[in-house]
Amino acid sequence: MATVQQREAEQERGRQRRPAEPEWFAELGIGDGRPPIEVHAGGCYAAGKRRRPVVRDEARRLLASGVQACSHCQPDTAPGHPRLTRPAGPRQCGALTGPRPPAPPRLAPRVSLRSLPSGTGRP
Structure with missing residues (x-):
């Protein structure tokens, strides 16, 4: 009983002493010098294991220099953070540049010889 209480107390101390999660971080590549990718x-769940915390200004510099923003957490559009202007394509801003192209014609479903009734196969 005492060991269970001691273990719970240690776990609680560990939770309290855990460093705060960084506001931004850069995922690093595997090449020479491990450049940020x-x-x-x-708190993004889609980040890889090779990462390092960065301050807001460095994150903004990385995004402005062409480093890709995560498509899941979208740090370049996070509320409460200064937005970077990213080039808006026609579908990102909701405007269409013209009429949509017609849909491609539907193909007939494939029929195999095995799906035909017996006696209608090859002679």
């Missing part, structure tokens, strides 16, 4: 907001 993606910027994430803190």
Whole structure:
């Protein structure tokens, strides 16, 4: 009983002493010098294991220099953070540049010889 209480107390102390999660971090590549490949907001579940915390200004510099923003947490559009202007394509801003192209024609379903009734196969 005492060991269970001691273990719970240690776990609680560990939770209290855990450092705060960074507000931003950069996911690092595997090449020479491990360049940053993606910027994430803190707490993003899609980040890889190779990462390092960065301050807001560095995250903004990385995004402005062309480093990709995570498509899941979207740190470049996170509320409460200064937005970076990213080039808006016609579908991102909701405007269409013209009429939509017609849908491609539907193909007939494939029929195999095995699906035909017996006696209608090859002679």
